[in-house]
Amino acid sequence: MNSEFELFIRICMAIIFFSSSISKYNTLDKHIGIIENYKVLPPSWSSVVGKLDVLVEFCLGILLLLGLFQFLSGLIAGGLLLIYTMAIVINIMRGRKEISCGCGGVLGNHNLSWKLVIRNIILVSICILVSLNKELLFSIDAIIFRNKSLEVFGYKAWETIFVTLQAIIIVLIAKEIINIRKLFKRIILSFKDL
Numbered sequence: 001m002n003s004e005f006e007l008f009i010r011i012c013m014a015i016i017f018f019s020s021s022i023s024k025y026n027t028l029d030k031h032i033g034i035i036e037n038y039k040v041l042p043p044s045w046s047s048v049v050g051k052l053d054v055l056v057e058f059c060l061g062i063l064l065l066l067g068l069f070q071f072l073s074g075l076i077a078g079g080l081l082l083i084y085t086m087a088i089v090i091n092i093m094r095g096r097k098e099i100s101c102g103c104g105g106v107l108g109n110h111n112l113s114w115k116l117v118i119r120n121i122i123l124v125s126i127c128i129l130v131s132l133n134k135e136l137l138f139s140i141d142a143i144i145f146r147n148k149s150l151e152v153f154g155y156k157a158w159e160t161i162f163v164t165l166q167a168i169i170i171v172l173i174a175k176e177i178i179n180i181r182k183l184f185k186r187i188i189l190s191f192k193d194l
Helices: 003-026 028-038 043-066 070-093 114-132 140-146 155-192
Strands: none
Touching (some): 003 028, 003 043, 003 114, 003 155, 028 043, 028 070, 043 070
């Protein structure tokens, strides 16, 4: 895999996990309630699992961003997403689509659907690609195992980070513009009803 593309998707995955963990931490009681609402674990486990989920996602965000233990962190991230996906599928099969996915962060919260399952399968695939990649830009693993600090933290790495952050900002701005447009339409429709 191209080292710039690998860094791009690694940063994107790190931001997904960071933002999700921070969102879940800020609404921890709600997050624990969502886990309970999935009804795949005993209710007494929901609090521990919810807190552990926030901690694991935050740690994965750090590891992916730094490129530290990339093979292991990519596999754990993919495994975690696979667990979420199985819980979503179980509830869809039960006919319980009105539940919030509980994703939070840049991914937002949505009701359960097959679209979420497909999205998560794509994210799992990306995590596997990240874990198997050996072309490491901006990665502590490359320094530890290959002693290539100049190559790893050189111009190409910083350029890719800059482009990645620009792309993420553009996507977030587009998402907000869509939300504002929907809100504006609702306001206009409410005036028509008067």
